Amino acid sequence: MVTVVGxxxxxxxKIYYFDPGDFNINEGxxxxxETARGIEFGNVVIPKRDVGEEEIVSxxxxxxxxxxxxxxxxxxxxxxxxxxxFNTCVKKISKHKLDMKLIDVEYTxxxxxxxxxxxxxxxxxxxxxxxxxxxxxxxxIELRQIGVRDESKMMGGIGVCGRVLCCNSFLxxxxxxxxxxxxEQGLSLNPCKISGCCGRLMCCLRYEQEVYEDLNKKVxxxxxxxxxxxxxxxxxxxxxxxxxxxVKLDKGSETGIxxxxxxxxxxxxxxxxKEDDLDNDxxxxxxxx
Numbered sequence: 001m002v003t004v005v006g007x008x009x010x011x012x013x014k015i016y017y018f019d020p021g022d023f024n025i026n027e028g029x030x031x032x033x034e035t036a037r038g039i040e041f042g043n044v045v046i047p048k049r050d051v052g053e054e055e056i057v058s059x060x061x062x063x064x065x066x067x068x069x070x071x072x073x074x075x076x077x078x079x080x081x082x083x084x085x086f087n088t089c090v091k092k093i094s095k096h097k098l099d100m101k102l103i104d105v106e107y108t109x110x111x112x113x114x115x116x117x118x119x120x121x122x123x124x125x126x127x128x129x130x131x132x133x134x135x136x137x138x139x140x141i142e143l144r145q146i147g148v149r150d151e152s153k154m155m156g157g158i159g160v161c162g163r164v165l166c167c168n169s170f171l172x173x174x175x176x177x178x179x180x181x182x183x184e185q186g187l188s189l190n191p192c193k194i195s196g197c198c199g200r201l202m203c204c205l206r207y208e209q210e211v212y213e214d215l216n217k218k219v220x221x222x223x224x225x226x227x228x229x230x231x232x233x234x235x236x237x238x239x240x241x242x243x244x245x246x247v248k249l250d251k252g253s254e255t256g257i258x259x260x261x262x263x264x265x266x267x268x269x270x271x272x273x274k275e276d277d278l279d280n281d282x283x284x285x286x287x288x289x
Contacts, residue, residue, distance in 0.1 A: 002056055005063065006046025007033060012153065014172045017055070019062040020048055030067035030075075032109070039110040041067060041075045071109075078107040085137065089116055092132050100124050103146065104154045113140040119151050149174055152198040159196060166203050177201040178288055184212050186240065191287055201287045215240045219262045223271030228260055235271060 004017040005025050018033050025031060027047040033040055067075075086105045093100060100120040107114055114137055118124075126143050133141045146154075149167065156168035167174065182194050182205055196202040220226055224235045226247060233249040236257060245265065248257050 001050040002053055002060065003048060003050055004046075004056065004060065005031075005044050005048055007031060007042035008045050008172075009035075009040055009042045012168055012170055012172060015045060016042075017051070017057075017060060019060045021062050023063055023066055025063065025066065030072065032064045032067055032071055034061050034064060038108050038112050039064070041071060041109040075109065078109065078111070081107055085114055085116075088136060089133060092129055092136075096126075096129050096132070098124055098126060098129060100126070100145075103151050111139060113142055116141070116143045117146050117150070117154065118143060119148065120145060148198040149200055152196065157197045159202075161204075165197060171203060174203065175206050177203060177205050181205045181209050181212075184209070184216060195287050199287075212240060215243065219243065219245055220265065220267050221271035224267055225269040225271075226265040226267050228258070228265050230258055232268070233258075 003020060005020045006015040007018055008015055016035070018031075023031075025044055025048060027044055029044045031042055031044055033042055065071075082105045085107070086102065089102050089105065093102060100118045102116060102118050104117045105114065106117070114133075116133070124145070130141050130143060152165060153167040153171075153174075157165050159165050163169075178201070179189065182189060182201070185205065185208065187194055187205075194201055194205070219238050219240065220235050222235050222238055226233060226235060226245075228247055228249070231249050233247040235245050236248045237246040239245070243262060244259050245262060246257055246259055247265065
């Protein structure tokens with residue numbers, strides 16, 4: 001086991017582990033650490049705890065120090081510089097007539113580098129822009145092209161649920177989301193109803209997927225032929241969350257369609273998985289990107 005603290009560098013960014021050394025570091029403390037980008041200012045979101053060696057990336061770097069008042073002031077100044085750098089970069093992009101949209105600007109804590117995040121439909125030749133920005137800021141410049149999911153994460157917004165976007169408020173990493181999840185959860189495959197602000201499938205489809213996968217194993221599929229206490233019939237509808245199935249009993253039965261619990265029926269012939277014409281819809285394929 002290894003003693004670590006978990007540090008975030010952005011509000012809903014990925015959590016990185018560091019060796020706390022002899023420091024008594026509490027959750028919510030600000031610390032100065034060394035990363036691949038240089039010296040960084042981070043927020044402790046996981047206090048001291050022991051984790052298995054398989055959970056860390058070796059070599060584990062140590063916390064340099066708990067942030068001082070001077071460090072806090074320097075970090076605050078960097079946030080102000082980022083606003084100025086953003087405005088300057090927007091003007092330079094317009095000057096060079098580049099087809100790109102600036103999303104965010106980030107100063108490293110030691111001011112050794114400024115990162116500019118942008119989106120664009122294709123590749124952009126920004127070499128002249130980099131030279132121009134380097135001449136203004138007198139430091140290393142890095143431009144990073146990001147996707148639409150990262151754009152929403154950085155800019156934030158309100159989802160259809162009325163809450164702040166998950167990616168902007170607490171999700172550290174994006175997890176794969178597929179059309180298959182929407183189908184298994186019985187959702188409409190209308191792209192407008194299952195896509196988020198970013199234009200891709202909503203991240204929340206992932207949250208309950210394991211529950212739906214487990215329930216799908218317990219209940220017969222639509223079209224399955226089953227034996228019930230009232231006789232043989234075919235499954236016409238499945239209520240996964242309520243764990244009930246509707247069965248149309250064989251002809252000649254006076255009872256017609258009845259509702260049963262999965263434990264009350266025995267599958268004679270499994271139903272075929274329904275194919276949906278929308279599986280080949282280009283709009284749906286783009287949602288999974």
